[in-house]
Amino acid sequence: MKAIITGGAGFIGSAVCRHAVLELGWQVLNLDALTYAANLSSLASIEAHPNYQFIKADVCDRTALDAIFADFQPDCMLHLAAESHVDRSITGSAAFINTNIVGTYTVLEAVRAYHTSCPNFRLLHVSTDEVYGSLGDEGLFTETTPYSPRSPYSASKAASDHLVMAWHETYELNALISNCSNNYGPYHLPEKLIPLMILNALEGKPLPVYGDGSNVRDWLFVDDHARALTTIVQHGRVGETYNVGGRNERTNLQVVETICDLVDALALALPNGQPRRSLIAYVADRPGHDKRYAIDATKLEQELGWRAQENFDTGLRKTVAWFLEHQEWWQPLRWLAAQRQGLLK
Numbered sequence: 096m097k098a099i100i101t102g103g104a105g106f107i108g109s110a111v112c113r114h115a116v117l118e119l120g121w122q123v124l125n126l127d128a129l130t131y132a133a134n135l136s137s138l139a140s141i142e143a144h145p146n147y148q149f150i151k152a153d154v155c156d157r158t159a160l161d162a163i164f165a166d167f168q169p170d171c172m173l174h175l176a177a178e179s180h181v182d183r184s185i186t187g188s189a190a191f192i193n194t195n196i197v198g199t200y201t202v203l204e205a206v207r208a209y210h211t212s213c214p215n216f217r218l219l220h221v222s223t224d225e226v227y228g229s230l231g232d233e234g235l236f237t238e239t240t241p242y243s244p245r246s247p248y249s250a251s252k253a254a255s256d257h258l259v260m261a262w263h264e265t266y267e268l269n270a271l272i273s274n275c276s277n278n279y280g281p282y283h284l285p286e287k288l289i290p291l292m293i294l295n296a297l298e299g300k301p302l303p304v305y306g307d308g309s310n311v312r313d314w315l316f317v318d319d320h321a322r323a324l325t326t327i328v329q330h331g332r333v334g335e336t337y338n339v340g341g342r343n344e345r346t347n348l349q350v351v352e353t354i355c356d357l358v359d360a361l362a363l364a365l366p367n368g369q370p371r372r373s374l375i376a377y378v379a380d381r382p383g384h385d386k387r388y389a390i391d392a393t394k395l396e397q398e399l400g401w402r403a404q405e406n407f408d409t410g411l412r413k414t415v416a417w418f419l420e421h422q423e424w425w426q427p428l429r430w431l432a433a434q435r436q437g438l439l440k
């Protein structure tokens with residue numbers, strides 16, 4: 096399998112690149128514009144691998160895309176390149192409109208041109224459960240839940256999902272969509288909730304929790320997501336959407352408290368001997384903060400046989416241990432956490 100992975104220098108994209116090259120034996124071309132969110136050091140384990148190559152390119156650059164398709168002749172593309180941070184979309188939405196909507200449109204047009212010469216080519220557009228909006232206390236998002244995006248980020252992802260299905264219907268592209276819940280794991284940028292809390296807890300800094308901490312997210316270990324994506328792009332039915340999630344709902348406060356307990360157990364105690372839970376500080380809520388997300392992944396499990404291998408307790412323990420052991424990876428990125436003091440996606 097020859098796959099183009101867009102956004103392969105990001106958090107999830109790098110996990111997909113590592114999985115595809117090291118575990119599946121695919122030939123991978125990582126296409127990434129290297130924004131602030133990219134980190135090529137996350138790819139150190141495959142950078143010299145003969146089945147891996149990196150090209151710096153913008154998904155909005157049609158000329159570059161055409162040249163890459165013509166030269167690499169891929170069997171499939173996993174499109175992950177995006178602006179992904181909800182808080183940044185609130186303070187500056189232009190990049191989200193450009194990359195997430197115009198970039199996906201440009202990818203679709205490049206695929207439309209390429210698939211005339213490669214009719215079996217498959218495109219997987221990687222999206223989020225946030226397109227479905229916010230749940231009350233009960234219920235789960237399924238593939239038929241109506242779209243109701245509520246942040247600039249989720250609106251831009253919803254728009255790109257609609258473009259993908261329109262190009263499938265109109266131009267018969269072999270396109271699929273996956274909508275996944277919140278990811279966490281190794282190589283996660285420290286502006287996002289879980290790595291930010293791990294590093295602040297480690298260093299005895301305040302742990303800012305939005306509102307009262309009762310917002311619920313459904314967490315999935317990133318390597319489980321990577322396996323889901325490579326499964327869907329190979330075996331999913333074109334024109335279909337697959338929800339991806341691990342049935343791990345937690346309130347934000349539960350997440351932060353669990354991180355505190357794990358850091359207390361795995362790292363040196365704070366100088367004052369206080370438990371890390373004492374660092375929790377409630378801050379003003381995010382505007383339009385969705386109350387609850389929860390994914391029903393039954394279709395993916397039953398049709399394609401995928402199962403999450405990690406539950407939240409095993410995955411979070413692995414994640415905390417990884418951050419404790421890989422200071423050389425996150426230390427150069429610590430400024431991102433300092434820049435963003437709120438509770439992040």
Ligand code: NAD
Binds near residue numbers: 131155174221224276
């Ligand atoms: P990320 O922000 O960590 O990485 C995004 C990558 O895309 C970066 O390497 C960046 O350089 C690249 N990129 C940005 N703009 C680009 C452009 N114009 N051209 C080429 N490359 C560009 O994101 P992530 O958390 O790894 O998310 C990857 C995808 O998965 C996104 O599409 C996101 O919407 C989706 N998703 C993320 C989550 C999550 O919890 N992180 C959950 C569900 C879906």
